[in-house]
Amino acid sequence: MTRTLITGNAAAAWGARLAGAEYVPAFPITPQTEIIETLAGWIDAGEMDCRLVTLESEHSMITAAGAAASTGVRVFSATSSQGLLYAMEMIYAVPGYRAPFVLVNVSRGVQTPVTLEPDHNDVLAARDSGFLQLHCATCQEVLDSILIAYRLAEDHRVRLPALVNLDGFYLSFTREPVEIPDPAAAGRFLPPYDPESTRFHAGEPVSQGVAVLGGAYYSYFRYQQHLAAQRALAVYDEVAAEFAQQFGRRYDAVEAYRSEDAEIVFFMIGSFSTKAKDAVDRLREAGQAVGLVRPRLLRPFPAEALRRALEGKKGVAVIDQNLSMGMGGVLHGELAAALYGRAGMPPVLASFIGGLGGRDIAAEEFCEMAAVTRRACTEGSTPPPRLLYTADELRQMRKLQTVAHAERMEGKTT
Amino acid sequence: MYRIRFHGRGGQGMKTASRILGSAFFLQGYEVQDAPRYGAERRGAPIFAYVRAARQAIQERGIILEPDLVIVADDSLVPMPAAGVLQGIMPRTVLLIHSGETPETWRHRLNIAGPLLTLPAEAAAGDGQRFAGAALAGAAARLVGVITSSALERAVQLELAGLGREIVSANLDQALAAYERMAPEAGRVSEGEVFAAAACRRPDWVELPLDEADAAAAAIHAGATSVEVRTGLWRTLRPVIDYPRCNRCWWVCSEFCPDSAIRVNAGQYPEIDYDHCKGCLICVAQCPAHAISAVPEAQA
Numbered sequence A: 001m002t003r004t005l006i007t008g009n010a011a012a013a014w015g016a017r018l019a020g021a022e023y024v025p026a027f028p029i030t031p032q033t034e035i036i037e038t039l040a041g042w043i044d045a046g047e048m049d050c051r052l053v054t055l056e057s058e059h060s061m062i063t064a065a066g067a068a069a070s071t072g073v074r075v076f077s078a079t080s081s082q083g084l085l086y087a088m089e090m091i092y093a094v095p096g097y098r099a100p101f102v103l104v105n106v107s108r109g110v111q112t113p114v115t116l117e118p119d120h121n122d123v124l125a126a127r128d129s130g131f132l133q134l135h136c137a138t139c140q141e142v143l144d145s146i147l148i149a150y151r152l153a154e155d156h157r158v159r160l161p162a163l164v165n166l167d168g169f170y171l172s173f174t175r176e177p178v179e180i181p182d183p184a185a186a187g188r189f190l191p192p193y194d195p196e197s198t199r200f201h202a203g204e205p206v207s208q209g210v211a212v213l214g215g216a217y218y219s220y221f222r223y224q225q226h227l228a229a230q231r232a233l234a235v236y237d238e239v240a241a242e243f244a245q246q247f248g249r250r251y252d253a254v255e256a257y258r259s260e261d262a263e264i265v266f267f268m269i270g271s272f273s274t275k276a277k278d279a280v281d282r283l284r285e286a287g288q289a290v291g292l293v294r295p296r297l298l299r300p301f302p303a304e305a306l307r308r309a310l311e312g313k314k315g316v317a318v319i320d321q322n323l324s325m326g327m328g329g330v331l332h333g334e335l336a337a338a339l340y341g342r343a344g345m346p347p348v349l350a351s352f353i354g355g356l357g358g359r360d361i362a363a364e365e366f367c368e369m370a371a372v373t374r375r376a377c378t379e380g381s382t383p384p385p386r387l388l389y390t391a392d393e394l395r396q397m398r399k400l401q402t403v404a405h406a407e408r409m410e411g412k413t414t
Numbered sequence B: 001m002y003r004i005r006f007h008g009r010g011g012q013g014m015k016t017a018s019r020i021l022g023s024a025f026f027l028q029g030y031e032v033q034d035a036p037r038y039g040a041e042r043r044g045a046p047i048f049a050y051v052r053a054a055r056q057a058i059q060e061r062g063i064i065l066e067p068d069l070v071i072v073a074d075d076s077l078v079p080m081p082a083a084g085v086l087q088g089i090m091p092r093t094v095l096l097i098h099s100g101e102t103p104e105t106w107r108h109r110l111n112i113a114g115p116l117l118t119l120p121a122e123a124a125a126g127d128g129q130r131f132a133g134a135a136l137a138g139a140a141a142r143l144v145g146v147i148t149s150s151a152l153e154r155a156v157q158l159e160l161a162g163l164g165r166e167i168v169s170a171n172l173d174q175a176l177a178a179y180e181r182m183a184p185e186a187g188r189v190s191e192g193e194v195f196a197a198a199a200c201r202r203p204d205w206v207e208l209p210l211d212e213a214d215a216a217a218a219a220i221h222a223g224a225t226s227v228e229v230r231t232g233l234w235r236t237l238r239p240v241i242d243y244p245r246c247n248r249c250w251w252v253c254s255e256f257c258p259d260s261a262i263r264v265n266a267g268q269y270p271e272i273d274y275d276h277c278k279g280c281l282i283c284v285a286q287c288p289a290h291a292i293s294a295v296p297e298a299q300a
């Protein structure tokens, strides 16, 4: 086993390369650009047989990806944040083509204000689009998830596009040891794309993206996408099992870390979940029965597997690196829906919002989240949602606001 | 776990330095995580990069707040609060400054009791800076004391592959020379502890109050505030106009300056706004009369 130090972006590019992507419609955006640059470099050097086309926007890029996938070639693309949002009309449109491809999103907070650092509001905006979603915690997982995502998306029982998410900075620009599968092994796991009936040719005209008037017809097509996405749960398990057998790395739809005998578990997605693992280890050393449950698959939502992982726990600290204004953490609501009304489910789901725009979630904050959840279990009542923010952070903010206020007043009087 | 932070300016090779050190640790059998941290800045702006290395898998992520070793490639960054060079320095943190001045001078200036070392900067700017990254990675490799010179050598070759044999060997010389120079200090840097849950401080969380929308909107209520941002601090080389040679052409320099940092004064001569000139040296290249030259900031 040889491992190489590469960034999350390089791992994503390797995923596309080993998948034998044949067409890459592209548009640059920080922190995703390095993926496209890497692929362009390989194509230019003749190391990758692929056509890369720079489009004039992400909207066009996703349109091109959906159209190209309909012709039966293997398509890869990548975007981030505002780019994903700019493409949103087509993100919702292309799953209905029932033509599979893989899109990588490098998470970055959305405006306003503008930022470069990550949270998950961008990718969660695509939550209801029909794209399948796989969420990564390490650079290795980025590469492996892309191979798995192609198998899943292209499976004839599914045939939906898939989105693989990695966090900007914490994975995109961070090097970690990654085992890059050898091309032959990758090819055995993911053979060349067999598009079956998806072969859109000039000689055989097909119209995509058509209109239907009448709710019942419309509902049929929408329900079909939903049923296919749900079907992807079982297909995912098959594909992940095959991957584990071939490469020795297990990617269950739900990762359960030291949670079997845990009383309190952290529940979260993304790269910060490795920090949660660290906290789990430290809390265990201090004699506390704490674990981590992390869904890798967010669409389809692995509700059954989550119920299995959480059954009998006293409390869950749900950590959302996203914020639905006026509601709270998206994952908190999703998990509650999956557990509500079932016997044996944890009575306390404490909600924590943090890590927005790359804000760190400190080790002591993990400890405190576990403590708050534990207290709630003892008291038998769920605490109000907590927006992670420290007195020091507020002090800094106030200082700047004072300066801004003074300047503004100055402007008024002169 | 070793936690190491490199501070420098965009273009001084801090990302490369962190990667050389990261690869050297990795070749030595350590688990490694390394990353540069930059925003929307560019060449000359303060940036940093960090390396974590441990015997077991690394779960920690993000900026290093309690460094075992802090390396500063450009000593002009030390007093700059925005650069955050001294952030989280503990009594046992080793500080290595790439500087022409002595450790005593720095210790006195910073009022620091902890271990402070310098790696003499070569003839400032110019060539010295070109190899600063490799040299500092070499010094760091010796300071941690667990990296052999052959691992360092292979790491330099790995990270600089593709730059041509001459550049690789020049960098390698610098890295190995710094490695040798730090021999008396080998092993000076020790591994930091993993945090213990029992010793955890409680975070000082607050209930965020709702503020008036006016104050809570991310807006700037004034014109031309970008003038306040002194991007001139990003400059490592300063363009200097030799007025007797300037023939006031049609102000090519002013025309080409991407930062609009050259205005034409009443006497119709170009004047550089050093608060905002980032030192890209496009004006130097464009001036038809060759009237503008580049001077290292340290000598300007």
Ligand code: SF4
Pocket: B241, B245, B246, B247, B248, B249, B250, B251, B252, B253, B254, B270, B286, B287, B288, B289, B290, B291, B292
């Ligand atoms: S380009 Fe050179 S000659 Fe022309 S105005 Fe500028 S400094 Fe003078």
Ligand code: SF4
Pocket: B239, B256, B257, B258, B259, B260, B261, B262, B272, B276, B277, B278, B279, B280, B281, B282, B283, B284
């Ligand atoms: S170096 Fe010259 S062109 Fe570049 S920012 Fe400064 S004045 Fe403008």
